[in-house]
Amino acid sequence: MSSPDAAVIDPFRKGRMSDTIHIESRPFAVAMTAGMLCSALYVFAYGGPLADSLLPGIGMTLVFWLLLAAGMLICRPRLNVPGVLLLLASILLSACYGLFGSRTMKILNFPVLIITCSLTLQYSAGHNRQSPLSPYCLWKAFIRTVGSLFSNWHIPFVLVRQRKKTGIRLRYVILGLLLSALALVIILPLLCSADNVFSETLSSIWAQETVENATMTMLRVFRTVLLGMFLFSAMYALSQPSSSTNEHASAAHPRTPFIVLLSVLCIVYAVFDYIQILYLSGVLEGALPSGGYAEYARSGFFQLVAVAAIDLVVFALTRILTQPSRLLNVLCTLLLALTAVMLFSAVRRMQLYISVFGLSMLRLLTLWAMAMIAAALALSFARLLNPKLRIFQILAALTLCTWIALNYLNVDAMIAQYNISAFEHGLLEQQDTDYLCTLSADVVPYVDAEYYMSSSSLDKNPPWFCWDASLLRLQSEK
Helix, strand or coil, X not given: CCCHHHHHHCCCCCCCCCCCCCCCHHHHHHHHHHHHHHHHHHHHXXXXXXXXXXXXXXXXXXXXXXXXXXXXXXXXXXXXXXXXXXXXXXXXXXXXXXXXXXXXXXXXXXXXHHHHHHHHHHHHCCCCCCCCXXXXXXXXXXXXXXXXXXXXXXXXXXXXXXXXXXHHHHHHHXXXXXXXXXXXXXXXXXXXXXXXXXXXXXXXXXXXXXXXXHHHHHHHHHHHHHHHHHHHHHHHHHHCCCCCCCCCCCCCCCCHHHHXXXXXXXXXXXXXXXXXXXXXXXXXXXXXXXXXXXXXXXXXXXXXXXXXXXXXXXXXXXHHHCCCCHHHHHHHHHHHHHHHHHHHHHHHHHHHHHHHHCCCHHXXXXXXXXXXXXXXXXXXXXXXXCCCCCHHHXXXXXXXXXXXXXXXXXXXXXXXXXXXXXXXXXXXXXXXXXXXXXXXXXXCCCCCHHHHHHHCCCCCCCCHHHCCHHHHHHHHHC
């Protein structure tokens, strides 16, 4: 017997078109209405992904808020603290599309919003009964979300088949349309020959521009129905039951391979960190290599961050797959300490780079990523002291909260404010005003509005779906 989870995920299950399937009218109506309405807003008001190089604004906020509201109506949950916090995070993050204009953040927020909203609705529907940010629940939520996009496409057809009278009338309607088309083929030529004015009016309807507009409208309708069916299928899946599956502890693996791996890594990192300390102390004293700050800061920075991330994965696998021992604890502690030294070196390189060239979106996001790696290192040290500490859930919650906070700091405005202030105080050697004009209109309080409007390629009159507070502020400066 298949579990309810399998029934929801598998779109090709046997009996999916059976007339005996029970379809609840309220979830069906809410899911279909919300799916088609959000799809129509996206396709007709916006046009599609990256339409005319524009990114969505307040319209995307409305789409996600409608989906969240519809999902809550379908689930009718009894909200607890995790559910309320996830819902609040989804609302705040979706509001950023209408509040701020950063193009980079709008692109990066989209997958984060999909993950957050999926976790919120599935947790509210009771599909994730454990901690919603645990690795197991995140993986199950991903599998369930992908499957739910396809699993309920048959529901509208089953509903039509269950209403036999409606099905009979539908066949008669189709027959009537066919007879009408046949009659018009005969009648229209006769009417055109009888009246020249009617003939010219009918010919203007088939003009090239009219045909192109009609074709574009039909394509948009098709895209609306297609996207709407995906959204309907995912939303209707919230009304279907889900089996509660407990997270099973994995069997312990031999310690020896991990001891050898950790020992080798610690030896290599100890030599590397020793050289880095000598090199960094020389840099701090002014003994820069050829190429200056930029060459020193740029060389090897991303490699060090990547190594730090790999070390965290090695630590996590060691703790998950093996039984703890004193030797493993010592090696893990040494690995984390040496990784912290490498992370400090990477942070110092980035500080030197920013001191010369200023802050940019990539550098700001890199600083945030390094802060999250530092938090992961600190939590890993805490895990060694308290083996029962669930560091993944804490790190996931911290990452989500700091990401939302980063959005509400208004990153484009923060970059412009820092660069201009640092240049005025002599902390920056140069100021790249042209770069600031590539950012959103949030930089206008720090950059001359007329210069920004003449230098920026930003569309000053986008469709309403792309409006945000930065554009309204820019229009008020005109």
